[in-house]
Amino acid sequence: MKKLLPILIAAAFAPALASAADLKIALIAGKTGALEPYAKETETGFLMGLEYLTGGKMEINGRKLKVIVKDDQSKPDMGRTLLAEAYGDDKVDIAVGTSSSGSAIAMLPVAAEYKKVLVVEPAVADAITGDKWNRYVFRTARSSMQDAMAAATIAPSGSYGFLAQDYAFGRDAVKAAKEALVAVKSKAKVVHEEYAPQATTDFTASAQRLFDALKDKPQPRVLTIVWAGPSPMNKLADMKPERYGIVLAPGGNILPVMKTWKNFAGTEGTIYYYYAFPKNKMNDWLVAEHTKRYKAPPDMFTAGGFAAASAVVTALTKAGSGDTEKLIAAMEGMDFDTPKGKMTFRKADHQALQPMYHFRIKKDQKSEWDLLELVREIPASEIPLPVKNKR
Structure with missing residues (x-):
């Protein structure tokens, strides 16, 4: 034993x-x-x-x-x-x-x-x-600030309005965008912020408030969309913001969403990743x-x-x-x-x-997923991210 x-x-x-x-x-x-x-x-x-x-x-x-x-x-x-x-x-x-x-x-x-x-x-x-x-x-x-700092590098001047989701992601993103514009010494001004519930399907009222806030402000007039999930960009476009000299500016999104943006060829934005960009x-x-x-x-x-x-x-x-x-x-x-x-x-x-990417929506899309062209990779060194924690 x-x-x-x-x-x-x-x-x-x-x-x-x-x-x-x-x-x-x-x-x-x-x-x-x-x-x-x-x-x-x-x-x-x-x-x-x-x-x-x-x-x-x-x-x-x-x-x-x-x-x-x-x-x-x-x-x-x-x-x-x-x-x-x-x-x-x-x-x-x-x-x-x-x-x-x-x-x-x-x-x-x-x-x-x-x-x-x-x-x-x-x-x-x-x-x-x-x-x-x-x-x-x-x-x-x-982070939201990295997104914002990258976007701020392509926003040298003009009047900006934001449509964002009314929860942590959306509010953080807009707050970061305003701070980023200051950090990169942009002359762009944020004139209106509009927050909508995540489940919103009718953007008529939100869009009209944004149009009213932007329509008499200095050009370029840009309506920036910060949205997780299906983007409201096409719905906003149907309301013809161009009547007021307003252009839509999407943040980068997932491929199934960006596939619906073919009518916005030439529109520029920034994105975390697009499969054809990194080498x-x-x-x-x-x-x-x-x-x-x-x-x-x-x-x-x-x-x-x-x-x-x-x-x-x-x-x-x-x-x-x-x-x-x-x-x-x-x-x-x-x-x-x-x-x-x-x-x-x-x-x-x-x-x-990490780096980020400045993109332009392609005019000639040769395949289902041929959506964006690279304007420029924005290196991490050009995104002076502030430290905001307390150790």
């Missing part, structure tokens, strides 16, 4: 040891609800990123990767609950999420409570790496493989999911384990390759510094 005892003990602990050998990653996304297309792209990009970066082995330093996907339905309460479940019950080493800024903000204190790293992707609200930030939070997604081996693989598998090129949130995967793999490899303090030490100031090129986690607030 004495001889058997060590064997029995080893057998009893074998499942626990095997489980501990896995590196566990939680991916939380709004797979149900208005942001479902974003969540689907994020998940696809994240898994493709892990595949590419591990050479198809799905392991790091000999340890298998296990991805646990959870749907928070873009609801803050659910996002908070699912992250606590991932850290507490699933014992994940690191978590990634989520689609909604509201849900992401609700998740931040949970990362601090459990003392575990959370990589935010693709939520953009400035508060995530601003006043709601804590040391366990890193963001691969661009590097990682993006070449993503475009070719995604097109092969899904019969369409990767979208902006696909690239975002891939970037998050790269951050996770680079961090786990560099840290040598899933230990939180080792991960934080590895990630602060860390460079990592993405389909957009190199990103860097700024040590001050853990925001990924």
